[in-house]
Amino acid sequence: MIRTTPFHARLTELNDQQLYTHWSGYLSALRFSHAPKHEYFAVRNAVGIFDSSPLFKYRITGPDAMDFLSGIVVRDLGALRPGRAAYTFWCDDRGFVMEDGVVFRHSDNELVMTAARPMLSWLESHRYGARVELEDVSDDYALLAVQGLRSRDALAGLVPEVTELPYFGLAESKLANVPVTVSRTGYTGDLGFELTVPSADALTVLDAVLEAGRPHGMRPFGEEALMTLRIEAGLPLTGVEWHDSRTAWTDHDRVTPKELGQGWMLKGVRDGSRRFIGSEAIRRELVDGTSRWATTGIVVDWAAWDRLHRDAGELPTKDEQALGWEQWLRDEDDEQVGYVTSFCYSPVLQRHIGLARVRPDLATPGTTLHMETTMHHSTHMVAVSTAALPLFNPARKTAKS
């Protein structure tokens, strides 16, 4: 049976479309108004809220909590002090990515980790006598993302901590007398915060946030707007950019952290100083240079795109809704050298953009490639350039204040 999140009762009142998809067994709004683009602009230009409650949440407590998790996730948690959060992946023993999530360090011995898919038994199976308690707290907490240019202004009166919170910092606070965790995290590549709220008090918090946000142009946004935002932000999505290694049928659907463009997480892997599940396989990949792909942004040549459409008697489409399928990338010799995993028109960049995987030697920013697209039911090519991710990266995302 499909469930609704703790915020649903109120958010559904604000949704004049009633278009939902399913996310981990919950209803999740595709959009709230006739055009998801307005929701997209709310984030880039004002403030938007997104209901992330369907994420799974695990509490990991005990004297070995940090050691335990350090041995599981790809990210080096050594520098993760209490009051900080970290985005990470975790891999299988062959060094292929399973899922991603955010680790919140609440105190010395208490961590909370979000995950897109259930992972309790997998965590338990790697306990090996560590002194930790593992608890699935997914139903106990609702998660509200408050994202965008005005997110800090909108929240400042409710949770004063936001004015001081560094990028990926977190704080315990009270909002409308409800204990909440506020973190400077999100999935939009913008200035933004997330509120972890006891499920029972979710509506109290939501109402206070909506009230505080009204003068700042706050509006809820759905999955369609989120898709455009996260592509601009260069953030990969499970099930799109990669497939959980545990359930992939072949290695074609699997990807390593390095191949996924997350090489920056791999400090201490090449020299063997850091060990986690899959680290040995990743070490060999790094040492032997066996990565099959590199992840890159792509930016479409606007003139080529316009020409393709106009020559065909069509108006050049500029649709910010992400395509639901992959497109091939070819080089000058018409050889397939990569594929585009996510593709959309970016309103803030005024270009068609994408996330792509290409042969590692072609990932240098500025490399010209050709993307397959269709026009009048046949294949055509448009020129694209590779570009460093994220494609949209405003200073406010990480700025101190």
Next chain:
Amino acid sequence: MTTETPQAGHPSGRTGTSYDAIVVGGGHNGLTNAAYLAKSGLRVLVLEQRHLVGGAAITEELRPGFNFTTFSYALSLLRPEIVHELNLVEHGFMPLMMPGDFHPTGDGDYLLFGDDDDQNVEMIRRHSKHDADAYGRYNYDLDRVIQTVRPLFDSPPPDIFGTDPEDQADVAWMLKHLGSVDRKTIHDTVRMLTGSAADLLDDYFEYEPLKGYLASSASIGNRIGPMAGGSGLVLLYHKMGEHDGHLGSWSFHKGGNGGFTQVLARAAQSFGAEIELNAHVDHVLTRDGRAVGVVLADGTELTAPVVVSALDARRTFLELVDPRELPDDLVDNVRRTRYRGTSAKVNFALDGMPVFPGLEGAAPFGGFLNIGPTLEYLERAYDAAKYGWYSDKPFIDGALQSVIDPDMAPPGKHVLSCFVQHAPYQLKGGDWETEREPFADKAQAVLEEHFPGFGKLVLQREVVLPVDIEAKTGLSEGNIFAGEFLAPQMYFFRPAPGWSQYATPIEGYYQCGSGTHPGGCVIGSPGRFASQRILRDRRA
């Protein structure tokens, strides 16, 4: 936000007295032209008479925290080529999508149009089942017309009077293009370019308020009513607007059109163009039939082999140069070009959102507010202008900009930027000094009628009449298009037959304002096409 401070690192001002090109007028076309010339390596100076660039595309903070788009209030026809070629995104270009159009129908009901066609159709079906599918046909037919005229819109006009092979090739291209269009679309195109908006709409629709809504853009900027021949052309221009390729969808630039022209100025400066503010050009210096520079009002002489006027044709040909240096037919044509500004702006700082009865608290509107319920209402609003007076019940095209861009007003407050028609440049039997506030009161009364309690929300009101538009921007008779949109004043007749390709009879003297093709609105093409012409002539 203030639009008066030039971006740090790009102080305005002039470093010399001799340039490769001098652009007279820092409106959006002057800036566009300067940016292109500078990008091509020319040393360019823009001279702007006011204390800020932007011309008729400015934003002014008239009250702390409240930003007024004094003149033009939205963006939709700006050519995408310009955005890309001038790297405007790097300089802060950000067109937000207007949420929709709210159109009270005059009987307590309303039409609300947004981005979802199915919902728009359902909105129409509520009032007329007949018009539901007619709406789709209407949009399709108009889009076909737009596709037909767009290549002409997006290239300099051919010189149909020219005799050299290049001109003949241009004419052949145009004829070939038109020859490739089906006969229905060609016929629709001619009907739009010459006919009335009312006739066109009557062919499709029965519901009067829907016609009123669709015809609202058929008179903006022109002294014309929707029942008069020629109003179809005005309608077509506004229908050509787009947001990210969606025809008929409008943008609002972050920070208003002043935000946009600041972006343009930064782009021009990044290519090396210099901008001097408070620099009033008295006249263009000519020697032996060619332009050699300009003289400022304070007597300063600045030299350049290329002088570009971004002003309208009247000023370009009759004021900046001595008309006696020009061919008589050109001077005659410029003299009889129709300006007749009739659009006023009444801009409001509001203490809260206006309330529409029955929609209290729901406020589904928040982009354009359109008050001109029926064709007849619009036509009657125009009638007064024919006889030299302003409308008793003016038609209002307003934009609640603070809903789209919260930086336009303090939290919880709003700015409403309204085009109000008609307010003829010259009153017959009265003067604007006396009639300024009574006219604005009429506009406010119309808003009060549809949004009861509106007056109590008003914190400040700015009245901008055609005489003010002329005084501040230099646009003759306050015509927002730098010359009315009338068939004999368009395309290869704009601004005058034989002089539609951005050059003038004076060598080295060029025109790049909205008085040239493709005309007014924030398009940028006049500036861009003129730069192409200048660069081509330099190479020759």
